[in-house]
Amino acid sequence: MxxxxxxxxxxxTALLTTAWRILESSDIFQAIVLxxxxxxxxxxxxxxxxxxxxxxxxxxxxxxxxGVLFLGTFKGLEPQSRKFQQTDGISPCRxxxxxxxxxxxxxxxxxxxxxxxxxxxxxxxxxxxxTTGGLAALVTEALRPGGVKHPVTAVLLDFRLYDTWLELAVxxxxxxxxxxxxxxxxxxxxxPYFAQNPVLLWLVRLLIPVVFSTAVYMLLLGDHAPGGAFQxxxxxxxxxxxxxxxxxxxxxALPRWLWxxxxxxxxxxxxxxxxxxxxxxxxxxxxxPDGLVKPMILVLESLAAFSIGVxxxxxxxxxLTGKDTTxxxxxxxxx
Amino acid sequence: MMVNILVWVFxxxxxxxxxxxxxxxxxxxxxxxRLHALTKADNLGLGCVSLGLMFSADSFLEAAKVGLIWxxxxxxxxxxxxxxxxxxxxxxxxxx
Numbered sequence: 001m002x003x004x005x006x007x008x009x010x011x012x013t014a015l016l017t018t019a020w021r022i023l024e025s026s027d028i029f030q031a032i033v034l035x036x037x038x039x040x041x042x043x044x045x046x047x048x049x050x051x052x053x054x055x056x057x058x059x060x061x062x063x064x065x066x067g068v069l070f071l072g073t074f075k076g077l078e079p080q081s082r083k084f085q086q087t088d089g090i091s092p093c094r095x096x097x098x099x100x101x102x103x104x105x106x107x108x109x110x111x112x113x114x115x116x117x118x119x120x121x122x123x124x125x126x127x128x129x130x131t132t133g134g135l136a137a138l139v140t141e142a143l144r145p146g147g148v149k150h151p152v153t154a155v156l157l158d159f160r161l162y163d164t165w166l167e168l169a170v171x172x173x174x175x176x177x178x179x180x181x182x183x184x185x186x187x188x189x190x191x192p193y194f195a196q197n198p199v200l201l202w203l204v205r206l207l208i209p210v211v212f213s214t215a216v217y218m219l220l221l222g223d224h225a226p227g228g229a230f231q232x233x234x235x236x237x238x239x240x241x242x243x244x245x246x247x248x249x250x251x252x253a254l255p256r257w258l259w260x261x262x263x264x265x266x267x268x269x270x271x272x273x274x275x276x277x278x279x280x281x282x283x284x285x286x287x288x289p290d291g292l293v294k295p296m297i298l299v300l301e302s303l304a305a306f307s308i309g310v311x312x313x314x315x316x317x318x319x320l321t322g323k324d325t326t327x328x329x330x331x332x333x334x335x
Numbered sequence: 336m337m338v339n340i341l342v343w344v345f346x347x348x349x350x351x352x353x354x355x356x357x358x359x360x361x362x363x364x365x366x367x368x369r370l371h372a373l374t375k376a377d378n379l380g381l382g383c384v385s386l387g388l389m390f391s392a393d394s395f396l397e398a399a400k401v402g403l404i405w406x407x408x409x410x411x412x413x414x415x416x417x418x419x420x421x422x423x424x425x426x427x428x429x430x431x
Contacts, residue, residue, distance in 0.1 A: 197421075203414040210407065 015041045032070045039063025052226040053152045060234035072319035147293040149224040157297045161286045165270040171311045178318050196247040204246045211239035219305050229301045233308025240313035266307030338390050345387030352380035366423050377412040
């Protein structure tokens with residue numbers, strides 16, 4: 001039994017304990033904080049499984065961004081619905097109204113469903129070919145000489161560009177959904193969150209150049225090491241959100257057409273590639289012409305990173321201000 | 336050998352400060368003293384651990400990265416501590 005085994009045991013225990021505590025907690029705020037720490041433990045588990053790409057994505061999106069979105073939603077909830085209703089003191093009921101609480105039939109149905117899923121997943125795992133290494137060898141073999149050297153980036157932007165393209169579409173749809181739920185037809189920048197504070201301003205002036213240069217570094221790193229558009233985009237989004245939180249106008253300083261252009265540029269550039277390549281005979285659809293693999297990947301990745309950063313920052317700002325700007329402002333007397 | 340001892344000493348000292356900070360966070364009576372315990376863990380604990388890791392780094396660049404992380408975490412931590420303290424004071428004033 002060595003030290004790293006003890007660390008693994010501690011990580012697994014922490015992961016299972018936080019997961020159980022999230023389900024058990026009767027306070028939504030506590031559950032959100034636990035969910036964020038669950039995300040960080042999960043990121044460390046991915047790191048121990050030698051998957052730094054997934055660990056980065058989990059820490060940035062799973063713990064960081066989802067946590068902020070949850071906190072923003074929490075802020076918009078009615079105060080009386082924040083605590084889960086206690087039914088009979090045995091198990092807290094997770095829904096607002098007592099008549100919507102699960103009965104014994106629901107529990108049995110959930111148990112049957114969970115067992116069915118377990119059987120299906122178990123048989124799927126049983127059917128997996130008993131090889132080690134998975135598709136890694138296949139991907140390494142297929143890496144083109146003029147292309148990127150990191151297999152994950154190659155999969156995301158060369159072999160499976162279609163998936164990345166639709167992921168960008170999902171982000172745009174999420175932004176549309178948040179705007180629609182808020183009853184808005186335009187992106188707009190609400191008032192800064194906090195009054196300007198000299199200490200915070202000092203920190204922001206120190207951090208913003210570091211944040212933006214880290215985003216560029218992450219983007220370029222994707223060529224040969226864990227990194228790339230999603231990580232760079234999340235860092236960019238955190239920088240933009242930090243600017244807004246500390247009282248700057250952030251994205252609202254841009255003209256609106258540029259803002260919209262940044263939101264869709266990642267999706268439309270890949271769409272442009274799809275249209276161009278469907279006219280060309282010698283290149284497969286959504287493929288790259290020989291010799292242009294690396295520059296084209298870099299261009300598409302940079303545009304995707306801009307899109308991801310701007311969409312996520314807008315999402316965060318819209319969620320954090322959600323109700324405050326419409327209802328609360330009216331109740332404050334239209335100030 | 337000498338370097339190894341330094342790595343161990345600094346990392347253990349850092350772990351001690353983290354432990355003390357956590358105990359303080361759990362046991363201290365009010366928010367301001369809890370914040371005090373937490374920032375001790377952040378500054379001294381992380382400082383000692385990163386100093387120890389800088390000794391064990393393979394190259395200068397690696398050590399510089401660890402040092403940069405420490406400086407960033409320290410500035411961010413103390414600023415957040417200041418903001419939290421200010422928010423607490425504002426809350427206390429509102430209660431009176």
